[in-house]
Amino acid sequence: xxLLTPESTRPNRVLPHARSEVSRLTHRRxxxxxxxxxxxxITLVSLIVFVRSSSTASVPAQAQAAYERERQNWxxxxxxxxxxxxxxxxxxxxxxxxxxxxGPEPDIAxxxxxxxxxxxxxxxxxADNLRVVVIxxxxxxxxxxxxxxxxxxxAEWSSRSMTLQLLWEPRRLRLLSLKWLALGLVTAVTTAANxxxxxxxxxxxxSFRGTWDGLDRVVDSSGRAVGALWPELxxxxxxxxxxVVVVASFGYAIATLVRNTGAALGTAFVYFAVxxxxxxxxxxxxxxxxxxxxxxxxxxxxxxxxxxxxxxxxVSDGQGGSYDQFVTVHVGNGRAFLALLFYLALLAVPxxxxxxxxDVG
Amino acid sequence: xxxxxxxxVRKTYRRRGKPAKAALDGLELVxxxxxxxxFLGPNGSGKTTTLRCLLGLARxxxxxxxxxxxxxxxxxxxxxxxxxxxxxxxxxxxxFTGRLNLRLLSDAASLPRQRVDEVLDxxxxxxxxxDRVKGYSLGMRQRLGxxxxxxxxxxxxxLDEPSxxxxxxxxxxxxxxxxxxxDGQVTVFLSSHLLSEVQQICDDVAILARGRYxxxxxxxxxxxxxxxxxxxxxxADAARAAEVLRSGGFxxxxxxxxxxxDHVADGALVTRxxxxxxxxxSWLMPETVDLEEAFLALTEGTGLGEERAS
Numbered sequence: 001x002x003l004l005t006p007e008s009t010r011p012n013r014v015l016p017h018a019r020s021e022v023s024r025l026t027h028r029r030x031x032x033x034x035x036x037x038x039x040x041x042i043t044l045v046s047l048i049v050f051v052r053s054s055s056t057a058s059v060p061a062q063a064q065a066a067y068e069r070e071r072q073n074w075x076x077x078x079x080x081x082x083x084x085x086x087x088x089x090x091x092x093x094x095x096x097x098x099x100x101x102x103g104p105e106p107d108i109a110x111x112x113x114x115x116x117x118x119x120x121x122x123x124x125x126x127a128d129n130l131r132v133v134v135i136x137x138x139x140x141x142x143x144x145x146x147x148x149x150x151x152x153x154x155a156e157w158s159s160r161s162m163t164l165q166l167l168w169e170p171r172r173l174r175l176l177s178l179k180w181l182a183l184g185l186v187t188a189v190t191t192a193a194n195x196x197x198x199x200x201x202x203x204x205x206x207s208f209r210g211t212w213d214g215l216d217r218v219v220d221s222s223g224r225a226v227g228a229l230w231p232e233l234x235x236x237x238x239x240x241x242x243x244v245v246v247v248a249s250f251g252y253a254i255a256t257l258v259r260n261t262g263a264a265l266g267t268a269f270v271y272f273a274v275x276x277x278x279x280x281x282x283x284x285x286x287x288x289x290x291x292x293x294x295x296x297x298x299x300x301x302x303x304x305x306x307x308x309x310x311x312x313x314x315v316s317d318g319q320g321g322s323y324d325q326f327v328t329v330h331v332g333n334g335r336a337f338l339a340l341l342f343y344l345a346l347l348a349v350p351x352x353x354x355x356x357x358x359d360v361g
Numbered sequence: 362x363x364x365x366x367x368x369x370v371r372k373t374y375r376r377r378g379k380p381a382k383a384a385l386d387g388l389e390l391v392x393x394x395x396x397x398x399x400f401l402g403p404n405g406s407g408k409t410t411t412l413r414c415l416l417g418l419a420r421x422x423x424x425x426x427x428x429x430x431x432x433x434x435x436x437x438x439x440x441x442x443x444x445x446x447x448x449x450x451x452x453x454x455x456x457f458t459g460r461l462n463l464r465l466l467s468d469a470a471s472l473p474r475q476r477v478d479e480v481l482d483x484x485x486x487x488x489x490x491x492d493r494v495k496g497y498s499l500g501m502r503q504r505l506g507x508x509x510x511x512x513x514x515x516x517x518x519x520l521d522e523p524s525x526x527x528x529x530x531x532x533x534x535x536x537x538x539x540x541x542x543x544d545g546q547v548t549v550f551l552s553s554h555l556l557s558e559v560q561q562i563c564d565d566v567a568i569l570a571r572g573r574y575x576x577x578x579x580x581x582x583x584x585x586x587x588x589x590x591x592x593x594x595x596x597a598d599a600a601r602a603a604e605v606l607r608s609g610g611f612x613x614x615x616x617x618x619x620x621x622x623d624h625v626a627d628g629a630l631v632t633r634x635x636x637x638x639x640x641x642x643s644w645l646m647p648e649t650v651d652l653e654e655a656f657l658a659l660t661e662g663t664g665l666g667e668e669r670a671s
Binding site: 005007013017021023024028029155156159160161162163164165166360 | 465545
């Protein structure tokens with residue numbers, strides 16, 4: 001029997017071991033079920049959107065008539081509205097801006113009614129909808145990645161298979177790093193595939209039941225132009241993949257700390273359902289919004305970041321009085337990414353220390 | 362060459378709300394290369410902690426450990442490829458098949474894949490290799506654990522209760538396998554509660570109590586050290602024969618199963634003394650001590666008992 005003859009085995013090499021960790025993760029039923037569910041969800045939603053979209057943009061006569069009526073009404077009232085604004089502006093002391101006290105100067109074209117107010121364009125607009133697809137797929141992938149990260153960490157502790165693996169690779173930091181790397185690779189590739197499917201189905205819908213108009217000028221939530229669609233989508237998708245990897249790492253770090261899947265999921269639930277809301281309420285005066293995990297997660301993926309209410313400040317009305325107003329804070333992609341990394345480090349560092357130093361049962 | 366060395370190893374477990382417990386209290390242990398070595402001790406004596414410290418799963422508070430000549434834990438990665446381990450109940454990922462569990466280990470260590478089938482054959486799990494581990498019986502899991510330990514073709518095989526959960530036939534198979542491995546080039550270090558098993562297959566034993574090495578050596582030597590040198594003698598007239606022996610300076614007890622004669626250096630002295638007085642011995646048996654009795658005598662008073670968990 002050849003087994004009677006010892007054969008010196010070389011210490012684990014990095015690449016085969018990393019491949020084995022990827023294989024360990026992708027063979028898990030949870031991973032396969034979650035991936036299939038997400039793909040099925042993306043396909044189902046895309047199908048519903050496809051069916052409900054229309055390739056023609058003809059405006060119903062009733063909507064057109066209502067729009068015309070409202071436009072005429074607006075044009076009729078505009079001189080009065082503008083005169084009121086001018087009167088207000090005239091009362092502002094010379095040299096001071098009128099806008100804080102009177103608002104922006106009314107504009108007949110900008111502020112008037114628009115045709116789209118009176119009907120919904122049934123066409124699938126790639127310029128708008130594909131961005132929604134990227135955000136939706138990213139957020140769904142992030143939730144499932146957290147579950148996968150927490151579960152892959154917790155299950156290995158509860159089944160004690162981690163102990164067995166440490167008998168094969170006693171360099172704990174290396175073992176943990178390889179597992180983390182495998183989790184990052186698997187979640188990144190899976191999210192990229194989900195995004196390709198989601199955007200691909202959206203593109204099909206735009207081609208057959210919608211429009212590609214407006215690809216060259218994409219605006220963010222506050223109306224700022226942020227660039228053309230495809231580069232913007234690529235940026236969002238890239239940031240989305242990074243976000244999913246970070247979220248999976250959050251799950252893995254918590255599970256490594258508490259060595260249990262349920263406790264890791266519970267921790268996440270309590271944080272998002274209770275802690276964040278409690279912080280928002282308790283620290284309202286200090287405007288914690290820009291520092292919260294969920295805010296930064298959204299701000300990281302959204303093109304150009306997002307504006308969130310900041311501190312409450314006294315603002316002069318220009319007439320000797322003042323009023324309270326939330327100062328808007330812009331959370332850009334870079335700042336959000338740094339915040340996410342900071343929060344991840346807060347969990348990952350103790351997780352690594354715990355994994356490398358604690359006795360294993 | 363020594364494969365395992367432990368010098369003055371101490372390990373204390375701190376427990377919340379309870380006094381700290383010294384699991385290892387200056388342990389000294391040396392295991393030479395080759396053969397099958399038994400590792401015995403009552404529950405809580407520190408056997409598993411010793412194995413954990415040797416395998417890098419727990420850090421000793423002080424002392425030095427060496428495995429295959431390498432200092433532990435610092436140089437463990439350099440020798441871990443030569444050490445096959447089955448530690449307590451095997452810990453496989455239950456939703457995976459037996460084969461996949463082994464394949465993931467062998468892939469991580471860049472071992473040839475046919476090795477998985479080889480070890481599955483050896484432990485008799487080939488037919489159920491593609492079933493999920495969660496459906497395995499305790500005995501099947503134990504066999505899979507032995508398969509995993511053999512996967513590396515180790516120089517040193519460390520086994521903690523390998524017969525746990527096995528049926529009698531399975532236990533015999535494992536014993537034969539371990540003996541075969543020990544007779545080859547593999548050193549087997551076997552921690553077990555089955556003293557008869559240890560006595561059957563081990564060349565020597567080390568006995569622990571309260572985290573310390575208390576006795577050890579070749580099995581025959583350990584048994585001899587615990588033997589009283591008594592013999593049991595069958596004669597037709599036990600009462601008279603007893604008187605003869607007593608008058609000859611022997612300590613004799615008649616318990617109805619022949620005469621028990623203590624501290625006999627040579628059985629021939631007894632037969633000659635009796636024959637000289639016309640009593641002829643119909644049978645004479647040395648009173649042997651088995652490993653269980655020796656173990657109980659050595660560990661008596663350690664106060665932990667066999668039934669308590671390690």
